[in-house]
Amino acid sequence: MSNLKLGVGIAVACAAALSLPIPAALAADDDELEEVVVTGSYIKRDSFDSASPLTVLDQATIEASATANLGELIADQPYNYGTSFQTNTYAARPQVSNSSVANMRGLGTRATLNLIDGKRVIETNLVGSIPSVAIARMDILKDGASALYGTDAVAGVINVITRKNFSGVKTSFFFNESDERDDFQEQVYDIIAGSDTENGHITMAASFKRIGELQIIERPEFARSQWSKSGTGHPGTWSVPNRDSVTGVLDGTATRTPDPGCGVSNGPGGTDLAARFNYLSGELAGTTCRFHFGETWNYMNPSETVNFWMNYQYEFSDNLSNEFDVVFIRFETESRGSPQNPGGRVEEFPIFLGDHPGNPFRAFADTDGDGAIGDGERLYAQDADGDGIPDRGTADLNGDGVMDVLLSATPFDSTSGIAFNEDVDVIALRALGKIGLLPGGNQPSGLSGLRWDGANNGNATWEDTDWRITDTLTYSVPDSSWEIAGTVIYAEDYNTFTTKNSSQTALILGINGELDPDPDPSVLAQYWNPFASQALNCVDRICTDTGVATYQNSVAVLDAVHFNGRNLSDTEFSSLQVIGTGDLYELPAGMMQAAFGAEWRKVSFMSRQGPNENACDWHEGGCEFDWNASQDVESVFFELVVPALDSLEINLAGRYSDYGGGIGSDFNPKVSMLFQPIDMLSIRASYSESFTAPSLGAQFGSDNCGLQTMMDELTGDFEATFRVRCLSGNPNLTPETAEITSVGVSLMLFDRSLNIGVDYINYDFSDRIAQTTGQQVIDQDLARFLSLGNSLTDAAAVAAWIGPGGGESPNIIRDSSGVLTRVLAGRMNAQTMEHTAWDIYARYNLDTDSFGNFAFDVSATYAEEFSYDLGIGAAGQGDGAGSQNETIGEVPPVPEWRAVGSINWFMGGHSAMVRVRWIDEIDQDILYFGAYNPPTLDDMLYTDINYAYTFDSLIGDRSTKFEIGARNVLDEFPDPIFNLGGIESYLHDIRGRMLYVRINQDI
Known part of the structure; x- marks a missing residue:
């Protein structure tokens, strides 16, 4: 799409918003933000000013996003790459529609830390993390924060802030479906209730969500064009x-x-x-x-999610209070497959x-x-x-x-x-x-x-039960600004995963005519x-x-050959944290504030495979055995806010962590500053070191086998056939580390009605844990074959290499005819990545006497660089910015530009929104079966709209809000391509136009 077309699209959106003959009022009073703990700091402030790049999505913004899926909301953010919101489980980078995990900057899902009210969670699936009606806002910190939060906060932090002080009863109903196709639906039922109690407050919320199924054959053009x-x-x-x-x-x-x-x-x-x-x-x-196989797979997997959240606050005295939280999630999903x-x-x-x-x-x-x-x-x-x-x-x-x-x-x-x-x-x-x-x-x-x-079952059929209990006891030191808070967290995630496979024993008996089922x-x-x-x-x-x-x-024979097994996993998380915050020392420019804390954390994991896997009777993968592992970490940390000048604030933070096992210890510092020489100008900068500890599965997991497409140039097999790649743990892994540098400027003009800004951020990521793909193992072995002076045209040399006693890697397994069937791969600290990006944003609030209030927003991200070295030689080096990166499992599609622009209008009880989402073109980099694909995937412009009206007393004296809207209202689709699924499903939406209605009712 040309820049002209982009400009026309934005102009059309603006014209549409301005021509709506209906009015609402800007919600959100700044007076409500008296003292808040901003994500990225433990110290309370009287504003959202931050020395680190921070995006705040309030409740109104979340509701206006035209989706009830938090994962889809995160995927819309221009700085997020590689969050799945639809299904493509047999693609090079498997995606599951009902398991959306944030992937800020595309640096991997484990490089983004998820919090609820500033506290760590083990369930990273944003689809059902908490009832959406209970969310007050989402803070998105866009640089490293391991100095404060510990492991995983490399690319950033997503912090869901709840409505813990809500009073009353409110219900919400959201219904979403594709338009005239009528082939996909989504329903969400929410309720929240809160009330003061004697010396306290209690708030509870519950949600039920049902997501429908969308089969690949229900998008015929893509089904016919895809590689299936x-x-x-x-x-x-x-x-x-x-x-x-x-x-x-x-x-x-x-x-x-x-x-x-x-x-x-x-x-x-x-x-x-x-x-x-x-x-x-x-x-x-x-x-x-x-x-x-295409007809047997889905674009969207059906699922049902039940959520419950409760917050209870109680004040024992003026100086002693307690806060108790419960989160419960029950998630069930089905999938289809070959x-x-x-x-x-x-x-x-x-x-x-x-x-x-x-x-x-x-x-x-x-x-x-x-x-x-x-x-x-x-x-x-x-x-x-x-x-x-x-x-x-x-x-x-x-x-x-x-x-x-x-x-x-x-x-x-x-x-x-x-x-x-x-x-x-x-x-x-x-x-x-x-x-x-x-x-x-x-x-x-x-x-x-x-x-x-x-x-049959696909690769994403499971039942998941997740619950978390958090209790925080806070003591305010009399005649002091200091508070001391102790927090205990216990969480558990229990997962039952259904697998399809065949019994190797039954197959062999059946081949010999000895199967007695x-x-x-x-x-x-x-x-x-x-x-x-x-x-x-x-x-x-x-x-x-x-x-x-x-x-x-006979059916009896087929039943003996085929089985659907159930594999169980159980993750337990325990944490104890003590933190004290308050004023430390009066400086000429103001009060120095501080936070000091200590944390103990333990994660335990148990994996129980099915009887066939434990008995090595698994046709696809061989063996997969039960295993257990645990790991604890002890940390101490600090944060200082130093007012160096009236206009300059310097933040210093650091965290020392000592891990059990062979990982060792690490210290992560962070230095940031906020300079406001005049009221209208803010300059911020930060430098931090962050880390991601290897997961228990990466360290101790038994062989885990799955399918990957592989080509075997050595034997002339270029069909990209699915073959088995088996991956095992490596107990010698060390943490992934990163250095993050950011610099930003923002400007407030026209009595603070216009806010424009730009942030530069650079991630230098090293010691990344490489999960070697089957193709990489094959390519490395091929390079070794050629380096010894052999030629691919020398049939005798090839036969000797792959034959018994030849030079081929023992990790490559072939059948008696020389056909490659299985590859054994491993994990290692081998990768380096460097990502440089620019975030640009602007917001303009226009208040009129006769036509209501308008808010114009635009945010864009330019990916300047996404260089990588996968540790496998020249074949694993490159720059993924502007590319599809289909063959690089560690790097998602990274358009050079992504932008989101919106116009919001409020007048009385009326509100309306028009939003455009633009995705730049990307280069394609793979050919399946030598088929033609265009060298680039064209850029796309999606348009979302909504309109809402709030009745003050439709039912009694309680307010009722009706909202209608559409996501991708112009029903835009990218051109089909010849790949798995026929679409780049990390970037583009296969559902087409989605119409929705939402009803919120106060009771």
């Missing part, structure tokens, strides 16, 4: 032995051959990727049978014998070289005992570890023996697909099989049939859809 095909199919691709065209004897070679049923049955959906049940038996692409994932342990599969009743590879000698079975080319084998099974000798000419079938004396004579099929080895195969019967008949309650539409002793052991013959009739390597299968799988 996998080279690991069902039916699969096989290594089939070749025979001499004259004698019929095995010649010791093999040919990559797709299942003969591949592409035969397209099903009701045909070849339309936006239709359900498309490509039922796969898509034939050369020598590969591909699987199309019937089964690719990337399983197929290298451990035995050879599929020709005796397998579903094997479609009829043995023949291709005498005419056309690749098809013709008259006189069928081969026949000896059957001396007449059992119908071909006899085998003592030779293994093709080296597959299985003795070869003995040909009859006259192998082309049908009367000389029996027909037989070839022993074949799997190259690419997923355990379940779209063809044939599906599991689900005999699953335990709550662990059902596949859905009616063939989808039926408790009825009269039912014999059965085969598992992964060939197309489970649904098609296959004769002489030709399959047809006659409605009669050659060998159909």
Whole structure:
């Protein structure tokens, strides 16, 4: 989009706001801000003036954001990159719509600290952190704060301030849905109640939120354009032995051959990727049978969230008070995904014998070289005992570890023996697909099989229960400005995660015809049939859809092969903090204020995997074992506010932390200053050192396996097939560290009606913990292969490298045919990043006598630099500013420019808002299957509107507020691209226009 178009869009927004014939009043009285603790400081102040860059989103701003999702609100901020608000769980950087975590500056979700009323939380999901009706404001500190808060406060802090002094009863209803498509809905029900008590005050709030489901096929244009095909199919691709065209004897070679049923049955959906049940038996692409998985996935996952919050304040005396908080969150979500994932342990599969009743590879000698079975080319084998099974000798000419079938004396004579099929080895195969019967008949309650539409659980099905209790006892020292507060926090997060997988044991038994899934002793052991013959009739390597299968799988077999397991995790957090604040010393320019404190904190984590994972019976990943770990930290910290001059305030802070285990100790200082030489001008600057301690999972977690797209240039495989990457913990990790420098200027003009400002901020991030991707492991090994003088065109050198005893890394695992199946990766302190950004903002308040009050806001962020070094050589170095960064998992898409502008209007009981959100173009940097993608993703302009009217006494003498609005009112969509999901879902919204209504009622 051109700058002209951007300007026109903003002009249209302005004109729309100014032409609305309806009026409201500016809420928020400055008098209410008597003494507050501003985020980024422990010392009370009489204003929001801060020496660090700080954004404050008040309740009116939050309500006007046209969303009830705090994660979406954070994602809208121009300095936030990489917060998921929709689902793309199979993308390079998985995203989950119902788990939005702040990612300020794109430096990683663990680099942003989340607080509620200035106190640490363990649940970072902003979707359901606290009932939205209970939020008074959100403070967003945009530089490092580890000197005050400890670990994780590297990129900044998000502090949710609650309405703890609310009195009365208020209810709120929010309903959100896509417009004429009517394919996605969201509802939120809120209530808050507060009242004074004897010597105290109590406030309670509750919320129920339901988010609907949006399937990928409900956006047909994107479903058809996306990359949703996998080279690991069902039916699969096989290594089939070749025979001499004259004698019929095995010649010791093999040919990559797709299942003969591949592409035969397209099903009701045909070849339309936006239709359900498309490509039922796969898509034939050369020598590969591909699987199309897009129809089984979601853009938005359905979820339900129940929240409860309570705050109780009690004054024992004028000097002693107590504050007690409770937060409870219950979160349930479902997801959809492929019937089964690719990337399983197929290298451990035995050879599929020709005796397998579903094997479609009829043995023949291709005498005419056309690749098809013709008259006189069928081969026949000896059957001396007449059992119908071909006899085998003592030779293994093709080296597959299985003795070869003995040909009859006259192998082309049908009367000389029996027909037989070839022993074949799997190259690419997923355990379940779209063809044939599906599991689900005999699953335990709550662990059902596949859905009616063939989808299985995706990568984001879980139940989460989170609760936190906080108690703060505050003592005001008589005849002194000093207060001493002691805070105790206990929190727990209990998560049940549902996984889909296949039993490796059952698969192998089924391959050999030894699977006995039926408790009825009269039912014999059965085969598992992964060939197309489970649904098609296959004769002489030709399959047809006659409605009669050659060998159909039983539901009992499929239920034995497939399982949905439940993995449990439990995180416990305990904290004890004591802090004293008050005046320290009178200086010529004013009172020096101080805060001194100490904190003890402990985190414990327990992980319980399912029985299949613990028994190494997990087809996709192998093993994943139960584990426990804990870590405690002791800290002391201080803060000084020094009025050096009447116009200059200097802040000094520092925190010393001593970690248990091998992490050691660390000291983080922060120095900042606020210079106000004249009333209209503020100059601020800060320097700080921050850190992020490695998580318990990063240090001690057992192998955790998942899917990643990988290309294997060494063997000429450029299909970006999904393969398994297994990641384990590293107990020797050290904290990530950062140096943060910021400088800012703000100017107040026209009797403080106009506020303009700019902030420069630089993050120099080192010792970042690298989670090596599977592709990086492969690329490093390839570089080592080439550095030794080898050539990719030298087939013998490649074969020797990947063969037994070769030079290939033991972390790369291949099957017997050389196909890469699994990569073992690790974590290490290897990465460095430097991010430089400029935040620009302006606000103008215009009060008129006849037309109401207007507030004009604009904020923008320019990402000047996002350089990175991932610690893997030249391939892991670059500058991500202005790029999609699809292949760099640690760096989200970073547009050079992002901007948000709004016009708010208030008059009497009326209010209205028009807001535009502009996202700059970014460079694309990946091609899947060599398909064309434009070199850039165009910039986009989204427009949001709302209108509200407040009735003073619609119901009795209580106020009622009606609000209607739309997010993306112009129904803008980016052009579809050929990637996972067809859209860059970290930047752009697949839902389109979303209409909403909100009703707030005082009771």
